[in-house]
Every structure is written in C-alpha cells, then in structure tokens.
Amino acid sequence: MIERDFFLQPTTEVAKQLLGLELISQTPEGLTSGRIVETEAYLGSDDPAAHSFRGPTSRTQTMFGEPGHAYVYFIYGMYTCINVVCGPVGTGHAVLIRALEPLEGVEVMRHRRGREKLIDLCSGPGKLTIALGISLDDDGRDLLTDKKLQLRSAEELNFKIATSARIGITKATDLPYRFYIKESEFVSRV
DNA sequence: GATTGGATCGCCT
DNA sequence: GGCGATCCAATCG
Numbered sequence: 001m002i003e004r005d006f007f008l009q010p011t012t013e014v015a016k017q018l019l020g021l022e023l024i025s026q027t028p029e030g031l032t033s034g035r036i037v038e039t040e041a042y043l044g045s046d047d048p049a050a051h052s053f054r055g056p057t058s059r060t061q062t063m064f065g066e067p068g069h070a071y072v073y074f075i076y077g078m079y080t081c082i083n084v085v086c087g088p089v090g091t092g093h094a095v096l097i098r099a100l101e102p103l104e105g106v107e108v109m110r111h112r113r114g115r116e117k118l119i120d121l122c123s124g125p126g127k128l129t130i131a132l133g134i135s136l137d138d139d140g141r142d143l144l145t146d147k148k149l150q151l152r153s154a155e156e157l158n159f160k161i162a163t164s165a166r167i168g169i170t171k172a173t174d175l176p177y178r179f180y181i182k183e184s185e186f187v188s189r190v
Numbered sequence: 191g192a193t194t195g196g197a198t199c200g201c202c203t
Numbered sequence: 204g205g206c207g208a209t210c211c212a213a214t215c216g
Contacts, residue, residue, distance in 0.1 A: 077209030
C-alpha cells in the first residue's frame with residue numbers, strides 16, 4: 001500500500017520510485033492497467049517548463065493541491081496527459097506519467113486505441129490516457145482512495161533507471177528530469 | 191475579446 | 204524527418 005508521505009519525497013525521487021508501480025483504471029468497459037515505465041518530474045516555481053511555474057491558474061489548481069491526486073490536462077486540441085501531484089500543498093510539483101507496459105485489459109485497450117500491437121497501446125502520455133479511458137473528468141481524483149484510478153505497488157522488480165532531458169518542452173530543456181526503465185521496450189523513446 | 195502556443199500523435203514523404 | 208489536426212486556457216490589450 002502506498003502512503004501519502006510517498007509523494008512528499010523530493011519530486012525527482014518520486015518520479016524514479018513510481019517506475020515499476022501499476023496504474024489501474026476501472027471503468028464500465030472493464031479494468032485496464034499498466035506498469036509505469038517512464039516519468040518526468042516538474043518542479044513548480046523552480047521549473048520554467050512546469051505549468052505551475054507562474055503560480056496557480058484555473059487549469060493548474062489540482063497541481064497546487066494535496067499530493068497523491070491526479071492532475072489531468074488537455075493538450076494539442078485532442079489529447080490528455082496524467083500527472084501525480086507531489087510535494088506539500090501549494091508547491092505545484094507533479095510527475096508526468098509518460099508510458100506504461102500494458103498488463104490487464106489489453107483487449108479493451110486495443111479497442112480504445114484502434115491498434116493491435118502491445119507496444120502501440122501505452123507508449124506515450126497521450127496514448128496511455130486513451131488506453132486507460134482517462135479524460136479531463138478525472139482531474140483531481142485521489143489516487144490513494146479513488147474507485148476508478150488507483151496506484152498499486154508491484155512485485156519486486158530488478159531494473160536499471162535511465163535519465164534524460166524531458167521530451168516535448170521548449171524551456172529548461174537541459175534538466176535531467178525524465179526517468180525510464182532502461183530495459184523496457186514500452187517507453188515512448190529510447 | 192482576440193490571439194497564440196502547447197509536457198502529442200499519426201500519417202506523409 | 205516533417206507537418207497538420209484541433210481546442211483549451213494563458214496571456215495580452
């Protein structure tokens with residue numbers, strides 16, 4: 001079981017420790033889940049690339065709320081991305097979940113994605129929200145108590161963590177805040 | 191009130 | 204490797 005304090009560790013540490021955990025979504029179409037294999041840390045007012053850099057706005061309210069909640073936002077006119085809020089209330093830190101290794105509900109994911117290959121189901125932040133049926137309505141859910149979206153600690157896994165610059169941003173492109181499971185084939189990029 | 195750009199993806203060449 | 208799709212919301216005036 002994951003405790004609230006888990007999300008009060010330094011945000012880059014949370015980003016690394018989320019690797020290997022299972023993200024679960026329960027909807028009327030069925031249960032879908034995947035192992036987190038890629039994350040990015042966003043550090044609030046210390047991080048020009050973070051949505052929360054310039055303080056709270058209507059979009060980023062949940063980023064400044066209680067840690068352990070889901071910050072879901074809409075991007076590029078057609079995609080949503082899911083983050084886990086980190087740090088004390090008011091700091092605006094979060095970890096973006098960028099890729100999953102599909103575990104449960106693969107057929108439901110195939111249907112939602114319109115793709116057959118496992119590797120195409122959750123290998124990007126916009127893909128995995130489609131595969132798990134996550135939408136803007138899920139913004140603010142508490143991942144420790146919610147019925148639909150949950151985090152589950154997985155069995156002990158042995159893997160190496162790789163680090164890189166974050167993907168798709170135009171500011172603070174030099175910071176090494178992207179983390180992924182080195183030997184995983186389900187990441188968005190190598 | 192209008193403009194602009196975005197933590198992406200998939201199809202095209 | 205390049206670009207168009209598509210729309211919310213932050214920012215500016």
